[in-house]
Amino acid sequence: MTPAKFSTGQVQVNKTVAELREMGKAARAKVPFEELGQFTPTGRDSTVMMDQVRQLLIPELLPERTRLMGASAFAFFRGTAELMEADLDTQPNTRILTFTCGDAHIGNFGFYASPERRLLFDLNDFDEAGINPWEWDLKRLLVSVILAGQANQFKEKKLKEFLPAVAASYRKGMKWMFDQTTLSRFYPANDVEKIIKASALDEDSSKLLMNLINHANKRDSEQVVRKFTTLDIRGGLCFRENAPRTTHVDDDFTTHVNDYFAAYRQTLRPDVNLLLSQYHITDVVRHSVGVGSFGSRCYLILLTAIDGSHLVLQVKEALPTRRRGSQKSTRITADFEQSEGQRIVDSQKILQSASDAFLGYFAGHERSFYVRQFRDMKESVNLAQLDWDQFQTYAATCAWTLAMAHSQSPTAAIIRGYIGGSGKTLDSELAKFAWAYTDQVQADYQKFCEYRLTD
Incomplete structure (x- = not known):
């Protein structure tokens, strides 16, 4: 189904935001937060699925692609969106569909120029975009935060304490968007200065972003x-x-x-x-x-x-x-x-x-x-160069930005109703899923290293 043919299905245009939020609350009763925290391995063969994708690619470039993916579990995760999407398809989900990025890992956010030459921060890869349960994007982001944090050798205790805050940033971003009017949501504040203000970044993190801005402005x-x-x-x-x-x-x-x-x-x-x-x-x-x-x-x-x-x-x-x-x-x-x-x-x-x-x-x-x-004022954050404080700020900003993107769909008010107010249980359950799924990624990566890298 293409976006042009997207049917809102369960959403009727004559419903108010309040009515849609009530639909979200009702969905919470059918699919409680605790179910989103569960991960059940599917028993699928990762090698077979990856080989199907490889058949679509240029043969002479496959050795270099394999080398790039073998650099770390995070690099492997970035190159195997098919595995997680297939796994998510078998897990409990909210059944609240929205336009999703499909590959919203922490490395797929960055800076670029608007047509008016303002520097924006947003999602920047849409090859896997489609209509899916909203939480699929957030779950992929959370798993990527763990894997990128592990690649940076941050302590597991710190990552475990921090991860629910990333989910909370998404939830607060969605709440903030529904404090705006419908038209205001259509014009989200994604220019860098407004993101700094809206997400209350500290002085050091603001300086980091300003350095990236200066570098991006030189790229034309x-x-x-x-x-x-x-x-x-x-x-x-x-x-x-x-x-x-x-x-x-x-x-x-x-x-x-x-x-x-x-x-x-x-x-x-x-x-x-x-x-x-x-x-x-x-x-x-x-x-x-x-x-x-x-x-x-x-x-x-x-x-x-x-x-x-x-x-x-x-x-x-x-x-x-x-x-x-x-x-x-x-x-x-x-x-x-x-x-x-x-x-x-x-x-x-x-x-x-x-x-x-x-x-x-x-x-x-x-x-x-x-x-x-190509590369017009485009700049990505080098995750390997972030210290712990910068990493936390960046991950939370990505989650906030993801919420702004999801708020464009007609089902966004249902998401808002589902996630509710404080939502700390939701945050912890999503983090629980992410840690369980990270074990699956590590197992797939080890299999990849043992078999593919020795080809």
């Missing part, structure tokens, strides 16, 4: 051009080779790039489409990124404007969500995944407070893609 297309390009033998600008991550290839996308670029432009606002009419394609390169995305078909397009300035766009393959990809051996074709690019783009526009003006999509001959501007 011209900076990307300086870093990623060189001159060819004819003196023309081209992307620099850095195999296997960055390399020129001859495939369907590069062969038909002009046709695909024209199709992509038709999904943009008229003013952005008109802007791009002033650019021509100078070079195209395959450029692999991330951990979970590494191995999928990703490209950079270098555009040169009529005044000689540049714009760099990133094109990413829009695969089906990992849950579908790990359970289907069907050959992936444009017909099979024709709405996947639209699913990702629509979900991103719904969940983010503001989205890249160049965000669009198109269908190739056999695959679907989405497009966005």
Whole structure:
């Protein structure tokens, strides 16, 4: 089901927020907090599911993807969204559906520029986005906090004492959003200065964010051009080779790039489409990124404007969500995944407070893609460099931001009713689940290290 076809189902538009909250309270009686704290292993074979996903990727990039995933249990977790999503599907859930990121781990938040050039902090990866129980995102975030904290060698006692506070931050963020009007919720305060104020960050944490802001402000297309390009033998600008991550290839996308670029432009606002009419394609390169995305078909397009300035766009393959990809051996074709690019783009526009003006999509001959501007004022937090106080602040801010994203769905008031007031029992039960599921991740990671890394 794509977001464009999303049916609110149990929600009727003539219900008030108060009535929807009552529905949430009723759902709490049917699925008590204690049930959300349970995790029952499914007995599934992680290797089989991961191999199904690998079949969708570029074979020559799989060794590097394996190396990246083997770096730590957290890196493995980032690259195996299919495992947790399949496991969550078998666990008790609230049955309150909402638009979810699908992969809301702590590393999938970051800074980027709004179309008005304000620096925002938000979710930044939507490849797994879809309609699921709201708590799936929060549970994935909580597990990632544990794994990232363990990678940073923070003491387990500290993590156990802190984890309920992350769930509490989500709950308080949702409550705060429903202290606003419907229209105010549509314009959430995701610019960095307002987040600092709303979530009451301390002085040191505010300084950390301001340093990231200063760094992000220096990242634009011209900076990307300086870093990623060189001159060819004819003196023309081209992307620099850095195999296997960055390399020129001859495939369907590069062969038909002009046709695909024209199709992509038709999904943009008229003013952005008109802007791009002033650019021509100078070079195209395959450029692999991330951990979970590494191995999928990703490209950079270098555009040169009529005044000689540049714009760099990133094109990413829009695969089906990992849950579908790990359970289907069907050959992936444009017909099979024709709405996947639209699913990702629509979900991103719904969940983010503001989205890249160049965000669009198109269908190739056999695959679907989405497009966005590359590294324009984008900055991610290096989790390994955070001290304990900074880590706590950052994790709580991610949870707060996740609540702001979920509040955009028509079911958000039901979530608000379900989580209730103080919610300390909910916080502790969600933390309980996260610790139990972390053991599952560690077991899967050990199996991966024993078998995959020795291939």
